[in-house]
Amino acid sequence: MLYFLATNIEYLKGNFKESVKILTSIPNECLVYNECGESSTVMFYNDMGVLHQAMGKPNLACHYFQSALKEDLKYTKNDSDKDSSELFTVGGSKHHELVYNLGIALLHAGKPNQAFDCLIVAVRRYHRNSRLWMRLAECCIMVHKQSNESDFDIQQKQKEMVVEVLGSNEKQKIVLTTNLSKDKKYITDSQSYAVPVPSLEFALLCLRNASLLIPSDTASPPVPLFLIPGVTPPAPPPSPSLSPSSPLSLDGIQTLRNSILVASAYVALCLGDYILALEYSKDLLDQPKMSGVHKLLAHLYAAEALVLLDRISEAIEYLNPEHVKDLSFHLPGDGDKASQESLIKTSPPPKWFPNILASAHAVMQYNIAVAKTIRGQLDQAASLLKQVWQNRGSACKVPAHMIMLVIYIELQLGHTDIARNLIRQYSFQHRISG
Template sequence: MFAFKSQKYSFFHMQLLGDQQSECGESSTVMFYNNMGVLHHAMGKPNLACHYYQKALQEDTALTSKKDVEISLWVNGGSRYHEIMYNLGISLLYAGKPQQAFECLIVAVRRYHRNSRLWLRLAECCIISHRGSNETDFDIKQKKKEFVIECIGTNENQKIVLTTNLSKDKKYSTESQSYAVPVPTLEFAILCLRNAQLLLPSNSVSSPVPLLVKPGITPPAPPPSPGPAPSNSIHTEDVTNLRNSILIANAYVSLCLGDYIMTLEYSENLLSQPRKSGIHVLLAHLYAAESLVLLDKLQEALQHLHPEHIKDLSHELPSDSASSDEAPLKTNPPFKWFPSTRASIVALFQYNLAVVMTIRGQLDQAATLARQIWQSSQTTQVPAHILMLVLYIELKLGHVDVARSLIKQYSLQYRFV
C-alpha cells in the first residue's frame, strides 16, 4: 500500500485544483482519490478505501483514453493504473473479497512480476477463496445437526446412521486444467508461493564500509534496501516476516493438497528460523503434527502437540537481544484471529492430542481428555468435532448406551421413539 507524491502539487491542495496535470503527466485528481484510499485503508476501512481506488481508476482511465485529443507521451507515462490496481487488490483482500482481489492483483503482477510480497498476496487470495474462516469448525450448535444423517426402523429396532465426515473442505481441484492458469485455486497458490520465495530479498544489506571511524563513535546503520516496485524500502525485519509468512502458507497449502512430506519440510524450516512470531510457531506445530499423523508417525506427532508450544500468541517478532523466555508473553491471539482466546487454542491442541491417542489405541486416556474438552465447551470455544470423537471412543469402549444418550441429546433433527 503506497501513496502518490506529486512533483508540483501538495496533497492538501489536490482537492482544490480539480482535474489538472503537471508537466510530467501527473493528475491531481487521481492522486487525491488514491491517497484518500490509502488513508481509509490505514484507518481500518477497506471498503471505503476500495471506493476511492475505483474513483482513482476511473479518472486515470479517462485521462489515457481521450479520443478527441492526441495523448502526449508523458501523459501515458504518468498513468498510475497498475499501482492503483495493486492498492485496490490489497483493500479488497482486507475487505474479505478474495476473488475480486485476485482479479486486481493478477493485473498488477503483469507489471510488477519481481515483487515477492505481491506474489504472496496472490497466494493469500487463493487460500482465502478455498477457506475463508474456520469459525464453522467451532460452531457446535450448527455441526451437531449434521451428526446423524438417517434413522432406520422404529422402537427397539431403530438404527442410527452417523455421518462419516463433518468437513466440507475440497482438498484439491478435480478439473483437468494446468496449474499455471491464473485462477484462485490452491494449485495456483503453490506457483505463487514458489515465485514469492525465489524473489525474496536478501537479509543482508550491502552498503559502503567507512574507511575511517573515530573511536567511540558508532557508524551509521546501513540504509534499507530498495524494495521492488511498487513496494517501499524493505528492512531486515520485513524480509524475516515475509520469509516466515511464505513458509507457513506453503505448509498450509501443501497440507490441503495432500503433500504431507512438503508440509513437514516447510513447518520444520519455519521452526528452525532464528526469529519467528508466536502465531507462526503455533501454526507450524499444528501443521507438522497433522502431517506426521497422516504419515503414520504418531510418536513424532505427539512432540508437536505439547502444551509448552502455546506461549507467545502475537504476530510480532521477538527482539534479537531478548530470548523467548525473557520476552513478555501475549496470551491472546492477534485481532481478528480465530480461535480468539488462549483457552480455545489449548482446547484445539488437546483435541488433536486426543485424536492421536485414539489412533494409537490409548482409548482410556483419550476418553478422559475428550471429556475434559467437552466439559470446557460450556465456557470456551472448542472444536465441534469433539462430539464425534467422544461418540467414537464410547462406541469403541463398548459404552453403547452412553453413545445413544449423547446422540439423542444433541441431534435435534430427529425424534427418537
C-alpha cells in the same frame, strides 16, 4: 500539495480520522489533471482508499480505489484521444499501482476471486515483488477455504450431525453425517501449475516465486575480494523490488519469510505432499524469530503431516501445548521498534481465529486425542477430551469435531447408551424419540 502532505503526516502518525478530515477539506476546484500528467482527483481517491484500509474498512477502501481507477482511465483515455501529448506526460497513468491497492483491499474484504483478478494484473509489472506473489497465494488459499471459524460453531454443527432418523422407539436407527467439515475436497486432475487461476497448484508456484524473491536481509551486497586488471566484473543481478508496496524492515523481511513458509506448508498438506509440508514446517520452526501464531501453525502442520505419514509418536511431540506461549502477530524481542510501531499503526486490524490461547491449546489437545484414537489408545483419548471439555472457559471455543470424536470413541468402546445420550444432547431433540 500542502493538503496532501499534511494528510500523509497524520496517516503516518496513525491519526486516520484527522487525515480524512484534512483530505476532504481540499476544494473541489483543486482536484484537477495538471499539465504534468498528474491527477489530484486520482490521488484523492487513492489516499481515501488507503486511509479506510488502514482503519479496517476494506469495503469502503475498495469503493475509493475503484473510483480512482475510473478517474485514471478517464484521463488516460483523454490523453490517448489527442493527436499528440507532451513527453513528460507519458506514463502518467497509475493503473497498475491502483489495481494493486484494490487487490489488497479486496483480499481483506474476503473477496479472494476478485482480488486475484486484480493482483494477477499488477504482477505483470511488479513481477519481482515477493510480497505480491505471497498475496496471490493468499487469494488462492482463501478461495480453497475462507475461514476456520465455522469449525468451532458447535450450535451450527449440531444441526448437521444427524442426517436422518429411521424407524421409531426401540427399532430407531440414527444416521450420522460422515463429515462435519465443509472444506472443499481436492480433486486430482491434469491442471497445470502455471495456469493463472486461483488454485492451490498455482498458489504453490506463487509461493516458490515469493521465496526466491525475498529481499536480502544484509545491509549491502557482497563485494568481490579479487579483481583481475583489465577484466570488468559481471554486474550483480537486479535486487528484488517491493514496488509499489512500502519497503520492509529486517523484521518485516523475517515475517514475510515466515509467512511464505507457513503458507507453503498448508498448501503442500492440501495437495497431499506430506513430506514437503513437514520440511516447510520444520524450516519455519528453525527460523531465528517467529510470531506466536506462526509457531502454532508450524506445530499443527508438522503434526498433521507426521500423522498422515504414520509417524504418530513424533506427531504427538509437536502437539504439546507448552510449545505455544502466546498468539502474538509480532516477532519476539525489541527489534526495530520504530518500524514495528509504524507497521501496527498503518495496518488494518488482524483477523485470526482461534483468538485466545486457551482455544489454541484446546485445538492441540484435540489433535492429540485424534492421534491417540488412530493408535488405538481410546481410553486415553476419551479422558483427554473430557478434560478439555471440562476445563474450557466461557470464552474458550473448542473444535466442533470433538463431539463426533467422542461419539466414535464411545461406540468403539461398546458404550452405545452413552453414545446415544450424546447424540440426543447435541442434536435436535424432536428428531430423535425418547
